[in-house]
Amino acid sequence: MLLQSVFRALIIGLFSGLMFTLYLTTNTRPFNTFFTTKSVNGTETTLFNHRSSGIVNEQSHRNAHGSEYTQKDDDSISLKLVNDVRVLIWVMTSPSHLPVQAKAVKETWARHGHVLFFSSVDNKTFPTIGLNVSEGREHLMAKTSKGFRYVYENHFNDADWFMKADDDIYLIVENLKYFLSGENYSEPVYFGQLFSIWRKPELTQGYQGGGAGYVLSKEALRRFGEGARQANCAEDSGGEDIRMAICMQRLGVRAGRSHDALGNSRFHQESPVVHINGMYKGWYYNRSMEAIKQGVDGLSDYTVSFHHVTPADMCVLEFFVYHLRPYGIPIQLQKLNNRSFHVTSKR
Secondary structure, eight states, rough: OOOHHHHHHHHHHHHHHHHHHHHHHHHHHHHHHHHEEOOOOOOEESOOOOOOOOOOOHHHHHHHHHHHOOOOOOOOOHHHHHHSOOEEEEEOOOGGGGGIIHHHHHHHHGGEEEEEEEESOOOOTTTTTEEEOOGGGGGHHHHHHHHHHHHHHHHHHGGGGEEEEEEOEEHHHHHHHHTTSSTTTTTSSSESOEEEOOOOOTTOOOOOTTOOEEEEHHHHHHHHHHHTTTTTOOEEEEEEEEEEEEEHHHOEEOOOOOOOOSOOOOOOOSSHHHHEEEEHHHOOOOHHHOOOOOOOGGGGGTEESSHHHHHHHHHHHHOOOOOHOOOTOOOOOOOOOOSSSSSOOOO
């Protein structure tokens, strides 16, 4: 019954989000005002009153969860992960996406972690870091390569895991850190949602889908930073997730599996509605390297990411993840990092 109630709430929320999107497109009110509200004393604050994007510290994290707009949950375990699992996330965006899409990321899930925004040009106000790369899907690998190289050269010692995400992803940072707490950043490995492609027989270990986001260990980033050029990794082309996978394989970086202890998926290449209803396209079935489950029973309770999320739906998901609670039903922690059992594979 609980899952059914949550599912109904999710569908209602997503439908409301779609209506909200239509309203945004027909209303002249500046988008940023939808993310602000007035408190009793008249001061303006963000919709969820969380901390600003940047390096997490314990006090800011506690302040975020102690606001009048959030649950007064015991966040001691997540606070421990703040320091124990150091993750840097960089978001790939573009100048045209800053006012709406990137702003939605900044005002929702990016406030829960250490996040940088990369674009083709600098923007001191947002801010974004310019990579001096032309926009367009045919240049995604150049953006990705320069993004990871910037992180390697400027932030290698600031974190142990380094994640690339698009600006239409919704990410639950706490779940990402929990997953990574069971992995070794000293190993050459990267994680995401694992696919294969028959047109690339040399790609024997598959590739992590770019839409769901993928995260490199410290050793993987070191190998990329020091050896990408010697390994003849592509520096400018489309299909960056496949190009990146070829590069990782050449550098001896393993494409790891990210399912939880129940065999359920954590990284998701599609939106919540697609995954919950099993509305996958043919390529999804053909490329998935693991047996596909449809519906909520196939999604990890500690899901890390969803792709193709609109700005309005990011607000909806932020509410569901960090605010909505069923009264009288305390949430128990689960140990889902033990993956000692065999997971059925299609290949």
